[in-house]
Amino acid sequence: MTVQTPTIYNFSAGPAILPESVLRTAQAEMFDYNGTGFSVMTMSHRSDVFMSILYHAEQDLRQLMGIPDNYKVLFLQGGASAQFNMVVMNLANGFKRVDSVVTGNWSRIAHSQMGKLSDVDVHLAAHGGDLFNYTDLPAPETWDVDPKSAFVHYCINETVHGLQYRDIPKPNDNMPPIVCDMSSEILSRPINVSDFGVIYAGAQKNIGPSGATIVIIREDLLDRCSDRIPDVWNYKSHVNKQGMYNTPATYPIYISGLVFRWLQSQGGVTPMQTINALKAKILYDAIDHSGGFYINNVQPQARSQMNVVFHTATPELDELFAQESTTRGLRMLRGYKTMGGMRASIYNAMPLQGVEALIDFMQEFQRRYG
Structure with a gap:
């Protein structure tokens, strides 16, 4: 039987x-990508072939999300967790305060990490519960934010506690630039990218394998990036090198690009x-x-x-x-x-x-x- x-x-x-179709394409191309005779996994990140993969991944992401021309797109490493510090290092120079909304596990961790490499005050702008009991979301109009803060940070979807902001906070004259951890819902619904100063997302939840982190940043905010920030953590340095300051996560970017094409086919x-x-x-x-x-x-x-x-x-x-x-x-x-x-x-x-x-x-x- x-x-x-x-x-x-x-x-x-x-x-x-x-x-499944993405995995089957990757399987078919594992040893020979597009007739090159070798795998993306072993391909120079500076080769014309990989630069084409990176370019098309970015353009497809821009098309899917409607990313305006005045936003830069980076494929970085370190996961979304690295952004907890990078957004402060890059965006809070000369500011006294950043605002932080805590609604679950990941925004709680972000709040605890953001002040570790800076003297900036990490102000708790809103809180949705306690460590084991996040069951609701504080409405954006109740957030205690200061328009003079460097930014306000929040997590749009909390994977651990199962909460999600359905109504996306909108910028206004009383709100600083919005920085959003969008790791676990990016590309799941239309959003207006222009509502955000920075969007970041670890790829391993709704895009691709672990190893790549997408950062979408409004161009004017790059003026805040000080030369005193080490280049590997400096958004402007990565933008100036077209995402090639150091070796990017080539294979996760390739798989992410396949997922973008799959989304277009849907x-x-x-x-x-x-x-x-x-x-x-x-x-x-x-x-x-x-x-x-x-x-x-x-x-x-x-x-x-x-x-x-x-x-x-x-x-x-x-x-x-x-x-x-x-x-x-x-x-x-x-x-x-x-x-x-x-x-x-x-x-x-x-x-x-x-x-x-x-x-x-x-x-x-x-x-x-x-």
């Missing part, structure tokens, strides 16, 4: 799922918003209609459409859920280490069928243990 292997659905928060960001909203809706409906067997404590208006967190009545039952779901091909559903429970990351590349398979298992699990 032949045992059928279940389809594997990867719900990891990052490094996360990639489109019709762009607007159709992705529609399918992402549907995936999130049916999964939250399954939680809310479980009669309390599954629990999500986040306020409905703040629920993330990228990272859906939930739990059962006991940690023991949560662990059983994680174990049994794995045998059904539903992988990486355990919640963040400090949170417990479950977390389903349903980024762009997660097909609707994967969410439906998770819901089917949730209902079956409830029938057996409810």
